[in-house]
Amino acid sequence: MDVACAIITSGNKILAAQRAKERSMGGFWEFPGGKIETGENAFEAIIREIKEELDLIVVPSGRFNPTRVFDPINHIVLEPVCCKIISGNLTLKEHEEVQWLEAQDLKLKRWTPADAILLPAIIQYLEPTPNFRTAKRG
Numbered sequence: 001m002d003v004a005c006a007i008i009t010s011g012n013k014i015l016a017a018q019r020a021k022e023r024s025m026g027g028f029w030e031f032p033g034g035k036i037e038t039g040e041n042a043f044e045a046i047i048r049e050i051k052e053e054l055d056l057i058v059v060p061s062g063r064f065n066p067t068r069v070f071d072p073i074n075h076i077v078l079e080p081v082c083c084k085i086i087s088g089n090l091t092l093k094e095h096e097e098v099q100w101l102e103a104q105d106l107k108l109k110r111w112t113p114a115d116a117i118l119l120p121a122i123i124q125y126l127e128p129t130p131n132f133r134t135a136k137r138g
C-alpha cells in the first residue's frame with residue numbers, strides 16, 4: 001500500500017498526529033496523511049487527505065525519499081510530502097491529538113515503523129541553518 005504523509009513545519013517544529021485508538025496502529029504517532037488512491041499521485045493524495053483529516057488546505061512543495069516497511073501483515077511505502085498550510089482552521093476529524101514537535105520531542109513518541117525510519121531525515125531537516133555571512137570570492 002502506498003501512503004502519503006505530510007511534512008508540515010513551522011519554524012523548528014513539525015506537525016505530528018496520534019492515530020485514533022480504534023484504528024489500525026491506534027495510539028501510534030504519524031505524520032498525517034493516508035492511502036494514495038488509484039489514479040492519484042502523492043501530491044494529490046496529500047491535498048485530499050489533509051483536507052479530510054485536518055480541514056486544512058495545503059500546497060505541496062517537495063518530497064523526501066520514501067520509506068518502506070514490509071512485514072507479514074503490511075507492505076507500506078510511505079511517501080513524505082513537504083507541505084505549506086495556506087488556509088483553514090486545524091480541526092481534528094480522525095486523529096486523537098496533534099502536536100507541534102521540536103526535534104528533541106520526536107524521540108519521546110511511539111511512531112509507526114515507517115515513520116520511525118523517516119525520523120533521522122526529519123530531525124536533520126528541522127536543524128537550524130547556520131548563519132553564514134554573505135561572502136565574495138577572493
Ligand SMILES: Nc1nc2c([nH]c(=O)n2[C@H]2C[C@H](O)[C@@H](COP(=O)(O)OP(=O)(O)OP(=O)(O)O)O2)c(=O)[nH]1
Pocket residue numbers: 003004005023024025029030031032033034035036076078112113114115
Ligand atoms: N497517514 C499515515 N499513515 C501511516 C503513516 N505511517 C504508517 O505506517 N502509516 C500506515 C497506517 C495505515 O496502515 C496506513 C494509512 O492508513 P490511513 O488509515 O491513515 O489512511 P486512510 O485514511 O486512507 O485509510 P482508510 O480511510 O482506509 O481508513 O499507513 C503515516 O505517517 N501517516
